[in-house]
Amino acid sequence: MTLATAAMDGVRLLSHRPSVLYKIEHLASEPASGDISVHGLLLAGPGWDERLKAVIKALSISERACLFAVRLADEQSLPVPAETLLDRTLSDWFPEFLSHGQMRPHFQPIVDLHDGLAYGREALMRGMLGAVELRGAELIAAAEAHDALFSFDYRARTAALEIGLPLLPEGETLFVNLDPRAVLDVESSMRTTWPIVGRLGADPSRICLEVIKPERCPDRELLRDMVAEHRKRGARVALDDLSGGPDSLACLELLRPDIAKIDMALTSGIHHSPARRALVKALVDCAHELGAKVVAEGVERVDEFRAMADLGVDLGQGFYFGQPTERPMAVDTRLVRPHSY
Structure with missing residues (x-):
């Protein structure tokens, strides 16, 4: 790291807290030269992204929050959080994927815990860019880093509906993700969903729109209005990744979903945790009181299945089932079935 201008790839690090930049120089064992609070620090040359990754990891959460960066190749741009710039660098393939990549949904069964029959399938997104397969978590993280959640959410939902509805077994429901962070307004959410359903001539009642992490959505009124409009078209609504905390209960009471999905963090190892079992039991009772079925996500072991079934959970999803x-x-x-225990 040096204050000299480098004619190579890298970033300029900036912060309104000079102590953060001095700490970075100390970590690098390189003396400061000049007023780094004004000029910032340059991190350039081969492997600069790996060094930036190590720097960010060494900082505290509060220090990371006030560390910004500008790519040397584009010094006319505005500074962005250093973590965001690093994520964009590590996912520089994403703009090409949005333009030329292929969305390929995979379908995971959601199973009735009483009779073992498939209640429906969730369309989980995968991607192909050339010969490279991209996982759903990679795609979402890249979309976040590149401020492209709206484009990604729209394309993913389109692929889920266009590919999933014709493949859906008779009598089952297709669960399709909808990220509230990608919702500009209620009308845009409708425009990016229902023309596709109409073109396919599909039965709206076989579609369940799965609102991802509703607890983190700050605009609850928008969320409520969006859910109401989708329901008017005949779709069912699920709330995904419910944690069992106060925000979960608030979302359940406000939105009154048809399906409530318990976050897999609560499912994993629940048979070893009396506290989590009590939390899930309260969440199940609340959902049932409001008329919603409950799905346990991330069921991977028979003991997790048994615990969830004993707590009154209606449906299960996870590698245990498929x-x-x-x-x-x-x-x-x-x-x-009991004899499979």
């Missing part, structure tokens, strides 16, 4: 596949797979009903 992995996401390009075509909906058959479900083994013996997985929930």
